[in-house]
Amino acid sequence: MASPAPPSKKAGAALEWRGLGFEVPAKDPKTGKTFTKRILSSISGKAKAGTLTLLMGPSGAGKTSLLRLLSRRVTPTEGTILLNGHAPDYRFRRVHGFVEQEVAMFDTLTVREILSSTARLKLPERVGAQELEERVNKVVDALDISKCVDTQVGKCSGGEKRRLAVAAELLGEPSLIFLDEPTSGLDGASALNVMTILRRLAHEQNRTIICTIHQPRASLMPLADQLLLLADGRQVYAGPTWTDGRRDGMLGYLAALGFPSPSFENPADFVVDLVNSSAEEDRAVAAADKDAGSPAAGTDGKAAEHSAEAGRSDADEAEQAASLRAAVHAAKEAAQETADGLDVTGWQAESEAARLSALAPSDRIAEAAAIRAARSRAEFIEWLAAQFSASRLSEEGRTALTPDELPADPLAAAGDDGHRSRFPTGFCTQVGVVLRRVFLFKLREPEAVASLAASVLMMSVIVGMVYWQLPLTTSGLQDRLGFLSLFLISIAFSPLDLVLLIPRERSVFLRDTNANLYGTLAFYVGRTLADIPFHVGFSAVGAVIAYWMAGFQADAAKCGIFVLLTVILMFGTTSLFMAVGSLSPNVATANGIVSIVLLLAMLFSGIFVAQENTPVVFRWIGDISYLRFGVEAAATSELTGLSVSCTPQEAALGCVTTGAQLLERNSFNTDLDYIWPAMGWIVLQGVIFRVISLGGLHFLFTKQTLGERWRAAFEW
């Protein structure tokens, strides 16, 4: 009789990493010299399928860097990463999700709109609308956000936003999820709620979850299956978390080293403080507490756990310790005092001392304290890392997962459907989703649209009223020139809000492109298309209104040229603003740069100072300024063919009787054939600015190296 087939193993993702190191080029701010900065050294570990791993450590320990290495956002300098026992390939991007620390979203979209648009981008084109909706409903239930599903994201609570971010990642059904500080900024209850959901996702849905956490509450820690403690880029612990008895896991490991955790301190604080401050700092804090007569000074006992000398304020002893032997001896005595009677009262002191002694022998505590006291913080971390490296846990972490521990079918787990493209959807779908999101966003933010409408249309009406029906006189000719420059310069200033666009939306863009939801070009095209109706529409209508009000030539062709010039100028100016925005790290810099650029463009527009009177060093600005080409072309179009009569007084002053004469006086072109090349030049400048802004958006301020961004530019 044939033996029954073995039960099939669950698909999932098991991640292993060995000997990871990471270095970056850095610059010394004082000397300006470049050097190689080591961020992480010799990090090894593994995350089995269906487990929750916490990366812990003080600020700057390297948690985010490690998360970025594991999620292959950056490439390690040394070491290997294995997914289900194999080097990850292009499929890796489809099995994992990454939730950034900053939850960047369009605030005026509802939770459902965000999830639906993300689902459209994450799932292959063949997935129909009904299935998309079902997926959205499923993650809404899993993350417990049904209460706020129709609320605009900006109005959701911090915890709801975090859960939304996780929900958005779950839409692609990733087996592996990375989260950077999912609980930061949340109150205790919300943090617990988020962590409980993560644990449930890991255990009930067999997802492998790895998240960083800066300094968690004690109640969060046991939710994780394993902890990895980093300090100064070194691995100080990696292994199971602790149980209620507090002897197992990390606390048990540290107690065995001689650092038992006190009962009256959050163990997570204890652990992070242990690797984040030196023994000297602890003593200084204890001394300061004593000097201040703080009641906490006597009952804190924190230093007693970190250093057996604490509570006695004999800091000098450690500083003067000539040798480790002397320090050990002194610390042993101190430990005895600590164990005999902490500077607390009654039963608390006795029970705490007894508990500490039970966790670790007092001479071990004393020895550990002495080791710590004799070392600087960096040396102490080195020592801790060396202790861990020699431990059984470290050896276990470096051992490969057994076939039994690996998910059954790595290819199926990685979702190999032969679709090698970087993105799940095509370019048109990506552009469409970006376009729709931005449109919805704009419709919900009518102030932004209203301000553009007001600045273009109101300004057209006001300028039209001031220059109302200009007469055909010499002064009327001069005023036509004034009108043209004023109107076109105002147009150039009107879409100023656009300069803030890229700095403001960069975080959403980076999050989505890093998640391979769309490429830079698709975002750029979608974003630009969404703005065009507003910019083209308002500027064209404004131009017609102003043209008619000023009483310009009743010639359809000339009116058409004026409208076309206005629209083209709007294209040039919006392109310039987007270029400035993409080259600026933040909104304030973008604002500062654009005001200088516009001032120069205005100054050299050909009206305020004649080109031949401009100092030679500045003349090139007028030579290339798109604004000058716009003003000159509009003046050429309007003024050619106009003739006026002079009053006797004007004639005596040598008056101008034709538009051509006025153009010549201002060194402007009198040939109508000049208009089309001028328009072409403005368009060309606009295109150049757009290419610059596209390049800036793709390459700058991305936290990735130039090489990584360059490769991303050619991956489709």
Ligand SMILES: Nc1ncnc2c1ncn2[C@@H]1O[C@H](COP(=O)(O)OP(=O)(O)OP(=O)(O)O)[C@@H](O)[C@H]1O
């Ligand atoms: N590209 C880089 N260039 C220079 N230094 C870097 C770079 N990336 C990271 N670092 C440095 O490496 C260290 C670790 O950074 P990382 O962001 O990984 O720390 P972290 O533990 O996540 O800190 P936090 O909890 O504050 O987010 C920090 O000192 C950081 O300044």
